[in-house]
Amino acid sequence: APVLEAGLRGRRDLENGRNLFAATGCILCHNFRGDGGLAGPDLSSAGGRYSAVDLLDNIVYPSKVINEQYSLSIYTKKDGSQVVGRLVNMSQDVLRVATNPMDPGGSEVRFSTKEVASVATSAVSFMPEGLLNTLTESDVLDLLAYLIQPAGE
Numbered sequence: 120a121p122v123l124e125a126g127l128r129g130r131r132d133l134e135n136g137r138n139l140f141a142a143t144g145c146i147l148c149h150n151f152r153g154d155g156g157l158a159g160p161d162l163s164s165a166g167g168r169y170s171a172v173d174l175l176d177n178i179v180y181p182s183k184v185i186n187e188q189y190s191l192s193i194y195t196k197k198d199g200s201q202v203v204g205r206l207v208n209m210s211q212d213v214l215r216v217a218t219n220p221m222d223p224g225g226s227e228v229r230f231s232t233k234e235v236a237s238v239a240t241s242a243v244s245f246m247p248e249g250l251l252n253t254l255t256e257s258d259v260l261d262l263l264a265y266l267i268q269p270a271g272e
Contacts, residue, residue: 123263124171126257127264132264139261140266144250145162158220158245159245174266179248179251181248190205195235196235202216202218204219212231214235
């Protein structure tokens with residue numbers, strides 16, 4: 120934490136942070152001030168909700184705390200097979216589950232509630248671990264500075 124806070128006190132390259140937001144794939148799932156996807160939480164106000172340490176912790180350990188709005192469910196069927204995804208719709212006794220949150224319509228699986236033996240919440244986030252593994256310390260600081268910058272900058 121002290122190294123992170125000290126690194127963020129100096130002037131950071133926000134343009135590099137913006138480019139890294141795209142290069143690391145964050146932009147595919149997360150929206151930041153109008154740019155990006157919707158499969159994960161909107162990060163536009165991340166700087167107001169999280170400290171830099173907490174934000175980094177969420178990135179490094181994405182399964183540590185999973186927002187229930189973005190969690191995946193594990194549907195175990197009576198035949199022993201499983202469907203993992205996000206419930207898109209339930210009509211009468213038919214469940215429609217998106218197995219790829221980045222492509223809900225294209226990954227939709229339909230099955231009857233009568234086929235389901237159990238439903239559990241996945242302890243594993245759809246967000247992969249290791250997104251920062253190829254970045255330098257300076258790059259990580261630029262990315263975090265970009266995400267926590269006050270609105271309007």
